[in-house]
Amino acid sequence: MNLTMIKEFKLPDLGEGLTESEILSWKVAVGDTVTLNQVIAEVETAKAVVELPSPFAGVVAQLHEQPGTVVEVGKPIVSFEVDDAGSSSGGGAADAAGGSAGGASVKGAPATAAAEAVGSPAKREPNLVGYGAVVEHSGRPARRARGQVQEIKPQSPATPAISGPAASPQAEAAVSERPRSTPPVRKLARDLGIELERISGTGPGGLITRDDVLDFSGASSAAAQAQVPPAEGGRETRTPIKGVRKFTAAAMVQSAFTAPHVTEFLTVDVTATMELLAKLKGNRSFEGFKLTPLTIAAKAVLVALRNNPTLNSRWDEASHEIVQFNYVNLGIAAATPRGLTVPNIKDADRMSLRELSTALTELTDTARAGKTSPGDLSGGTISITNIGVFGIDAGTPILNPGEAAIVALGAVRKAPWVVNDELAVRQVMSLSLSFDHRLVDGEQGSRFLADLGAILADPAMVMTMI
Structure with missing residues (x-):
């Protein structure tokens, strides 16, 4: 009998003692099945734009933070429904690597020792944030539990953190299948209030370029370079000090x-x-x-x-x-x-x-x-x-x-x-x-x-x- 449980992924320290990061975008949506070390989000620290890998194999149960939110290290950003059959799906190993109470470690330094403690071979797979959770091969792929399950309830209902009306299928598709572009171009689009899904890219392989965004917005170069567009008739532009x-x-x-x-x-x-x-x-x-x-x-x-x-x-x-x-x-x-x-x-x-x-x-x-x-x-x-x-x-x-x-x-x-x-x-x-x-x-x-x-x-x- 397969059991499931809820695991929280807390924002890790992405290096040099950084205390916070901004969620730039989610690459998954609630209900998506993810694999171990699959990139699930893009975050911006005070030093760099970093892609976050998943420390679990399972199903996305809740996104705790919206894009554009600055999150302190150690706060939950996403919850997963994982197979409690355990370590074969990555959940158990991630616990060993991440420490206590639903946390998970991106760095995963102690993971090998933890795997040895339970007598399982361990392999640390590299990713864009150092090393992810230990990958243990059980001979079968991770899958969502079916039939009889025992659900461990999270402290809050597993609902999307984005408030307001339920997201449309088109919006969910936009989250999981984002148009190709670079981080500076995505930031420019966000600052101008433009959805990249509405732009046709002219770069290699359909890549959306800075000129594509500017052409679509019809804004002048000077206005486009402003980090926060001024209010109509306003005489000041205020930009949050972050990043x-x-x-x-x-x-x-x-x-x-x-x-x-x-x-x-x-x-x-x-x-x-x-x-x-x-x-x-x-x-x-x-x-x-x-x-x-x-x-x-x-x-x-x-x-x-x-x-x-x-x-x-x-x-x-x-x-x-x-x-x-x-x-x-x-x-x-x-x-x-x-x-x-x-x-x-x-x-x-x-x-x-x-x-x-x-x-x-x-x-x-x-x-x-x-x-x-x-x-x-x-x-x-x-x-x-x-x-x-x-x-x-x-x-x-x-x-x-x-x-x-x-x-x-x-x-x-x-x-x-x-x-x-x-x-x-x-x-x-x-x-x-x-x-x-x-x-x-x-x-x-x-x-x-x-x-x-x-x-x-x-x-x-x-x-x-x-």
Whole structure:
């Protein structure tokens, strides 16, 4: 005899101690049968858009939260009716992994040990949020219980959390079969009050693009970029502070009022670097690689750090220690539709120029698509912000929390320059370096900036530093 019971899935900590997430969309509806680790929802943390896998195999009994709701970690977001025959459907294993009273863990770290305790083989299946619940194979697929059942009642009736009239079949279909689009496009559509189901996509494979949404709305680009459309006749637009903007604001305030910032500037003749860049683009070994001034500057930063390692460190207030990193996770500030993010390239110091070029391209493409994972946004050791792409020459960048330094790259411009005591037109760039004066003395910061400038002025100087 098969028994069923109700299991709640509580919003997990999606990394870095984040305390809340916003439900962007549900990919299932009440009554849907789901499999273990099937993606059931898309949520937005303060750092990234993440797809949530199901920790259970069963039937969706209740959606506790509506799209657009900000939910605290640990609160139930969905309930499942699962087969109490137990662990074969994933329910028992999820309990072992998730802990107590109907909770479930997305990370599932203890799951293997729990499976061993009951004498069953266990396999941890990877998903977009680390590792899901243990998959145990019993020789038969999970199915909804039939015949005699014993139902364990939840604390509240298993009804959809969306209030008002019952959802139509069309609405339920829209939840489970959402048109193809990217997270920034879906956010734009939500902000403009547009249902994506009403738009025909012109992108590859019918993908709905930003232009499709703007064309459908008939709104001007300026109005479409506003996060909350102003009321008719209104003179103000108010935008809730949440998501990336909220996280960035808190991080910048913490950094500005914790680390004593010092900023130094250096203007460099980068004509030789631009000539090198042109040669590399014409070199067959770099065919297909995207090379920009940022690519060369990033490599120059990595080389300059070898002689100036104090800029690749962290002040650990809790342990009263200075942590010296023997690796470089290079952060790249990226302006995205969700706001400013600083994903980082892991072990960038071990990469060749071609590998670094590929990593930079993947990093920026992923960030612009809103798909940067929480793991890629944590663990940075030093950062670069390329303000030159906006036509800006110099600035005073704020440190990414936990890092000792950040370099701002200015625009490359033609300017008069003295060469061999004669005036010439050269390509110049301004470098801005902010550093934590608790970790980095003025001499150390100046030497690093001078080394960086020397490499960009004459790339052959790399030979003297490696």
